[in-house]
Amino acid sequence: xxxxxxxxxxxxxxxxxxxxxxxxxxxxxxxxxxxxxxxxxxxxxxxxxxxxxxxxxxxxxxxxxxxxxxxxxxxxxxxxxxxxxxxxxxxxxxxxxxxxxxxxxxxxxxxxxxxxxxxxx
Amino acid sequence: xxxxxxxxxxxxxxxxxxxxxxxxxxxxxxxxxxxxxxxxxxxxxxxxxxxxxxxxxxxxxxxxxxxxxxxxxxxxxxxxxxxxxxxxxxxxxxxxxxxxxxxxxxxxxxxxxxxxxxxxxxxxxxxxxxxxxxxxxxxxxxxxxxxxxxxxxxxxxxxxxxxxxxxxxxxxxxxxxxxxxxxxxxxxxxxxxxxxxxxxxxxxxxxxxxxxxxxxxxxxxxxxxxxxxxxxxxxxxxxxxxxxxxxxxxxxxxxxxxxxxxxxxxxxxxxxxxxxxxxxxxxxxxxxxxxxxxxxxxxxxxxxxxxxxxxxxxxxxxxxxxxxxxxxxxxxxxxxxxxxxxxxxxxxxxxxxxxxxxxx
Numbered sequence: 001x002x003x004x005x006x007x008x009x010x011x012x013x014x015x016x017x018x019x020x021x022x023x024x025x026x027x028x029x030x031x032x033x034x035x036x037x038x039x040x041x042x043x044x045x046x047x048x049x050x051x052x053x054x055x056x057x058x059x060x061x062x063x064x065x066x067x068x069x070x071x072x073x074x075x076x077x078x079x080x081x082x083x084x085x086x087x088x089x090x091x092x093x094x095x096x097x098x099x100x101x102x103x104x105x106x107x108x109x110x111x112x113x114x115x116x117x118x119x120x121x
Numbered sequence: 122x123x124x125x126x127x128x129x130x131x132x133x134x135x136x137x138x139x140x141x142x143x144x145x146x147x148x149x150x151x152x153x154x155x156x157x158x159x160x161x162x163x164x165x166x167x168x169x170x171x172x173x174x175x176x177x178x179x180x181x182x183x184x185x186x187x188x189x190x191x192x193x194x195x196x197x198x199x200x201x202x203x204x205x206x207x208x209x210x211x212x213x214x215x216x217x218x219x220x221x222x223x224x225x226x227x228x229x230x231x232x233x234x235x236x237x238x239x240x241x242x243x244x245x246x247x248x249x250x251x252x253x254x255x256x257x258x259x260x261x262x263x264x265x266x267x268x269x270x271x272x273x274x275x276x277x278x279x280x281x282x283x284x285x286x287x288x289x290x291x292x293x294x295x296x297x298x299x300x301x302x303x304x305x306x307x308x309x310x311x312x313x314x315x316x317x318x319x320x321x322x323x324x325x326x327x328x329x330x331x332x333x334x335x336x337x338x339x340x341x342x343x344x345x346x347x348x349x350x351x352x353x354x355x356x357x358x359x360x361x362x363x364x365x366x367x368x369x370x371x372x373x374x375x376x377x378x379x380x381x382x383x384x385x386x387x388x389x390x391x392x393x394x395x396x397x398x399x400x401x402x403x404x405x406x407x408x409x410x411x412x413x414x415x416x417x418x419x420x421x422x423x424x425x426x427x428x429x430x431x432x433x434x435x436x437x438x439x440x441x442x443x444x445x446x447x448x449x450x451x452x453x454x455x456x457x458x459x460x461x462x463x464x465x466x467x468x469x470x471x472x473x474x475x476x477x478x479x480x481x
Binding site: 050051052054055056057058059061062063064065066068069070072073077107111112114115118119 | 144147150151153154155156157158159160161162164165196197198201409465469
């Protein structure tokens with residue numbers, strides 16, 4: 001039961017997930033911004049740099065999203081299979097889901113960071 | 122009662138609608154993820170769509186105009202969001218080169234039935250041969266039949282399509298002249314675009330064996346089946362091998378269970394025990410393999426269609442990549458992803474029907 005002063009369960013639930021994706025997003029923003037600026041300095045072409053770095057961000061984001069949904073869809077099955085076949089590798093659905101959510105955030109961050117720096121340049 | 126309520130009423134005795142809704146919702150991020158990866162790969166790939174459309178001799182002004190028309194001069198985030206929106210509506214624009222001027226949607230709707238037909242026949246061959254072979258192999262464990270089946274299964278899994286396809290063409294088409302090397306129907310036969318049902322003209326399905334049956338053209342059906350046999354065998358060999366191996370190991374595990382021994386001790390016949398109690402339980406892991414296998418068959422269609430010159434989705438995707446026809450690549454890849462996820466959804470539903478504990 002929720003006690004007085006304790007944050008409601010939904011808020012806790014959302015905050016935990018927001019922290020997870022948010023930490024990835026911040027890293028992504030930095031990577032995207034720096035990557036865009038660095039690549040432009042190196043090639044001298046802001047448009048092609050934006051295309052390359054943004055596409056890399058989309059790749060990370062898509063991969064993370066596929067991994068996240070794949071973990072939910074098949075994670076329990078993989079855990080059970082590992083247990084059944086006696087090949088435990090400490091891989092868990094929860095860890096995979098969390099890692100993929102962070103990756104998803106990073107990909108999104110790279111895309112946003114690239115777009116912001118491209119607009120400024 | 123609307124159609125969704127009707128559908129839920131229909132599936133309720135088999136599987137809870139909540140389970141199906143949850144699985145359906147998970148398809149959204151999967152397709153969204155695939156679309157993002159496709160967008161990224163196509164933007165990272167070399168080649169300029171404007172040059173592909175206008176040709177190498179086009180002037181700089183013409184190329185720039187095409188780039189503007191295609192929206193390639195817009196910021197990347199805008200292109201990305203617009204791509205996702207188009208993908209959600211399954212609108213990929215027009216083909217640049219392989220079917221210039223036609224919409225990608227029409228290219229896919231023309232060629233998808235061809236690939237589906239091939240995959241369905243391959244899968245049917247795999248199930249019809251693989252399941253009995255696996256059961257026989259398990260029941261007659263360590264006998265000559267079991268050894269032969271196991272060696273056959275191992276060979277089937279190990280031989281790649283790009284090797285077995287040309288080899289079978291060489292044997293059955295070139296040397297023995299039993300089957301044709303390519304095509305879907307004899308070149309002397311022509312099919313109309315529509316068929317008639319109760320006086321109404323309806324479009325054909327695009328699956329040539331189905332269409333010939335609908336038209337009641339026996340000669341054309343036999344020719345289509347004759348042309349389809351070798352590609353279906355090539356695509357079905359791997360499936361047969363994998364299903365029989367899986368069925369054997371699953372059946373061996375099940376027939377050692379206490380409930381099978383109990384049924385036999387109560388006087389039930391060996392065949393009835395095996396089929397009534399053993400088969401359904403042994404089928405559970407096999408169903409998963411069949412579902413994943415269908416996705417592999419769609420991938421195998423790329424090779425089989427290329428080897429046999431069948432103009433389906435597989436050959437289309439290979440040609441589209443070769444000529445950098447990006448809208449067609451995007452459309453075909455997303456269609457493959459959608460099919461794969463839908464098949465997996467169907468497998469999940471079947472799985473939960475066979476083993477209701479999954480629904481928990």
